Amino acid sequence: MATATFRIWRGEKGQGKFQDYTTEVSTGMVVLDAVHQIQAEHAGDLAVRWNCKAGKCGSCSAEINGMPKLMCMTRLNSLPLDQPVTVEPMKAFPHMRDLVTDVSWNYKVKQRIPKFQPRKPDAEDGTWRIAPEDVERVQEFRKCIECYLCQDVCHVLRDHQMHEQFIGPRFLVFAAALEMHPLDVGDRVEELRKQFGIGLCNITKCCTKVCPEGITITDNAIIPLKELVVDRYFDPLSKLFRVFSHTKA
Amino acid sequence: MALIDVPLSRSGFGQTQRVDNWWVQPLVVFCVLSAFILYSTWAALQGQHYRFGPYLSPFYSPELFGADGWFGRMPTWMPVSVTAAMLILWAPGGFRVTCYYYRGAYYKAFWADPPSCTVGEPRKTYLGERSFPLIVQNIHRYFLYLALLFLVILTRDVWNAFWFNGRFGIGVGTLVLLTNLALLSSYTFGCHSFRHLVGGFRDRLAGASSRKRVYDCVSCLNRRHMLFAWCSLFSVAFADLYVRMCSMGLWTDWRII
Numbered sequence: 139m140a141t142a143t144f145r146i147w148r149g150e151k152g153q154g155k156f157q158d159y160t161t162e163v164s165t166g167m168v169v170l171d172a173v174h175q176i177q178a179e180h181a182g183d184l185a186v187r188w189n190c191k192a193g194k195c196g197s198c199s200a201e202i203n204g205m206p207k208l209m210c211m212t213r214l215n216s217l218p219l220d221q222p223v224t225v226e227p228m229k230a231f232p233h234m235r236d237l238v239t240d241v242s243w244n245y246k247v248k249q250r251i252p253k254f255q256p257r258k259p260d261a262e263d264g265t266w267r268i269a270p271e272d273v274e275r276v277q278e279f280r281k282c283i284e285c286y287l288c289q290d291v292c293h294v295l296r297d298h299q300m301h302e303q304f305i306g307p308r309f310l311v312f313a314a315a316l317e318m319h320p321l322d323v324g325d326r327v328e329e330l331r332k333q334f335g336i337g338l339c340n341i342t343k344c345c346t347k348v349c350p351e352g353i354t355i356t357d358n359a360i361i362p363l364k365e366l367v368v369d370r371y372f373d374p375l376s377k378l379f380r381v382f383s384h385t386k387a
Numbered sequence: 388m389a390l391i392d393v394p395l396s397r398s399g400f401g402q403t404q405r406v407d408n409w410w411v412q413p414l415v416v417f418c419v420l421s422a423f424i425l426y427s428t429w430a431a432l433q434g435q436h437y438r439f440g441p442y443l444s445p446f447y448s449p450e451l452f453g454a455d456g457w458f459g460r461m462p463t464w465m466p467v468s469v470t471a472a473m474l475i476l477w478a479p480g481g482f483r484v485t486c487y488y489y490r491g492a493y494y495k496a497f498w499a500d501p502p503s504c505t506v507g508e509p510r511k512t513y514l515g516e517r518s519f520p521l522i523v524q525n526i527h528r529y530f531l532y533l534a535l536l537f538l539v540i541l542t543r544d545v546w547n548a549f550w551f552n553g554r555f556g557i558g559v560g561t562l563v564l565l566t567n568l569a570l571l572s573s574y575t576f577g578c579h580s581f582r583h584l585v586g587g588f589r590d591r592l593a594g595a596s597s598r599k600r601v602y603d604c605v606s607c608l609n610r611r612h613m614l615f616a617w618c619s620l621f622s623v624a625f626a627d628l629y630v631r632m633c634s635m636g637l638w639t640d641w642r643i644i
Binding site: 152221341357361 | 405407488500505508513518522525527583587588
């Protein structure tokens, strides 16, 4: 049976080193299978977070050969196995142990985003009517599994560590899902500019590239939000036009 | 209270665990954009060989001042080194420089900010597009308005390219200018700002069927914005080169009809 070498980060709280493990691999295996095999055969104390093994829980996020990926969705036949496969924890969040990071910063950020504020009910029975085509746009954002790979790859968080000033792609998608929702009447534009730091995004599209759900994060969420900020703060002309043409969002 | 209380490690410049050739894409972008900037600057400085028969180079359209200029010959107070192209190229140039797609591409290729995804950066400080100078990128939609105006002018140029000494005809140059117009239109109408202005700013489009159709068309072009950005960049440079070569007598413009 064929073998492959996995270079896995071992250590605690940011301190540690890569350690090589060679294990047998077979057709259909994913990186998480190999990590579990290594855990069973060579390193019983290897810390790894995982849950569904189906790409839906977003627990097994890691960096495989330098790119943020879900371990359970990365097939070994998509990797060059003639050289060691590096597996390391996400770098945008505090390291805990081996492949596990503390992603709790994301939960705190989510709490800061103004909640869904529905308009008054359309019908007398207190319910709303939404046209299917109006829901289409936000449906894409609901696919997010909160794996935080987009947060990890974003250089504003990863390299510049501006966690205090920038909420990251995941929460810009979350804000877009609320802002574009046909029932929502909330206004988050000021927060997007001033507290959530949307101006810090320089559209590298790395977040879109790594999204395991294929959400077009930059084009469909971040840029439309940037345009809302332009409407409010940088374009008096279109604002004036909308006042006179009585066009409402 | 700080949201992140454990110091994170920062990668050094060019540091990455990636095993693919991540440097190829930014290098290609750097080379192609640099070549385009050099060629267009050179062409704009020439001030000649931009007309051939009914063809007018897109770098010199609209010709505000010149032999066939809208406002007659170049004013005498204008420095002699100023050409018709130099008076107008800032507008389509500004549209491309502030374009959302190009921004992402040249931040990587020219500023290494970042060089590529998950590759370490050369600088520790970062301002983004939140403050000067890059906050200026927010004027993109004003360049869009100008780009739409230029499309009207280029459409007129293509129409003129069908008429040879008052008689209808089609030359290879006509097709070159027509293709260029089609690609520039696909690029401009697929602009993110245009998408926002035609309907993206609304949460509900169900009650406005024509607006919804326009929004869907623009979204369709927007999905291929990168493709049209590059194709139109090549086509506009080639259209100038074609007219220039024909005007210099180096290439022959074959007549189809």
